[in-house]
Every structure is written in C-alpha cells, then in structure tokens.
Amino acid sequence: MTTIDQRTELILKYLDIWNERDATARESLIKTVFTEDGVYSDPDHEALRGPGELSAAISRAQEGFGDMEFSLGALINAHHDTALFTWRLGAPGSGTAVATGYDVVEFSGRQIRRVVGFFV
Template identity: 55%
Template sequence: MSATDVIFAYLDVWNEPDATARVTLMKSVLTEDALYVDPDNAGLRGHAELSEVIGRVREQLGDLRFTIDAVVGVHHDRALFRWRLGTVATGYDVVEFAGDRIRSIVGFFT
C-alpha cells in the first residue's frame, strides 16, 4: 500500500460512524500505540483512545465527511496532507509511518 493509500484509509477511519468497524479499520491503518495530537487533543495513544474521540466528533458532525484536499508531500517516513470537513473546516496533518501503517499524527486546523 502506498503512503497515499494509507492516508486515504486513515480518513476512512474518521468517516466510519460504527465504533466496531472503526477499530477494525484502525488495525490496518494505525500502529497499536499510534499517537494523535491536534489543537483539541494532546497525546491520545492507541486505538481505543482515538476511537473514543472520533466517536464523539462523529456525533457532532452528522453526515459531514473528511476528504483529502491534497497530499502536499511524502518523503522518507513522513507525509503532509490537507483535508476538508465538508465545507465547514480545513486543516493539515503530518503523519509518520512505521512500515505501511501510521505511527503518529499531528493535526492542525486552519
């Protein structure tokens, strides 16, 4: 799986409303101890913590979906991409890979 494929699969995790299905997706996209940080969340670690936050966010978003606006760059074991949440929000994420899964995510809202 290419880095871009993994990034798209990662957004599928955020778009999955069902917690059980979301954790199943996470296992193929994120390492077990993946670290997630954004302006609202400092240091979430692992599938359970991230899934819990995604579940709360999904409840607030209704039918809004995250999409990739652009993969800005990929080099070595890192990538930078720009995302959109419907027409209401945009941001950037920097991800670090461990093989073909994501080890850490640092998100920025714009």
C-alpha cells in the same frame, strides 16, 4: 513505505477511520492502519493512544459534525517516512468544505505511527 501511491492509500484509509460511524468497524480499521504504539494529536487532544481512545474521540467529533465526511484535499509533500496533507470536512458530494486542516503523518512500514493534526 516506498511510494507516494502507498502513502496516499494509507492516508485515505486513515480518513476512512474518521468517516466510519460503527465503533467496532472503526476500531478494526484503526488496528489495521496504525501501529500498535500509534499516537494521534491535534489542538483538542494532546496524545490519543490506542484504538479505544482514538475511536472514542472520533465518536464525540462525529456527534458535532453530523453526516459530514472527511476527504483528502492534497498530498502536499512526502519524504522519508513523513507526509504532509490537507483535508476537508463537508457534506458528502457537495464539494464545499465547512472545515479544513493539515495533518503531518509519520509512517512505520505500511502503517501510521503518528498523526499531528492542525485546524485552519
């Protein structure tokens, strides 16, 4: 991974995973965006590994937030193979967030190796 633009593009694809409602399409995106040994964790999940675990957790989360979608807040900083960004969850096109958070992303080449999420 060499540029901020490439990192931002990958982060946007990661957020697309959270917004994808079709489980099969979502798992396909996960396989594209994450490395084979990729890991996701947040305050509710210690370590989700593989497309199946992450997709199942996203399905459960989507049941709770209905038609709301994730969007990129800001790419705060990035260096070497790590980036810190903020995200918002809200109704599509509303500009109003019902939840926000920070994620730290570790990259491996042109994929994500690890995401550590924080809720605000």
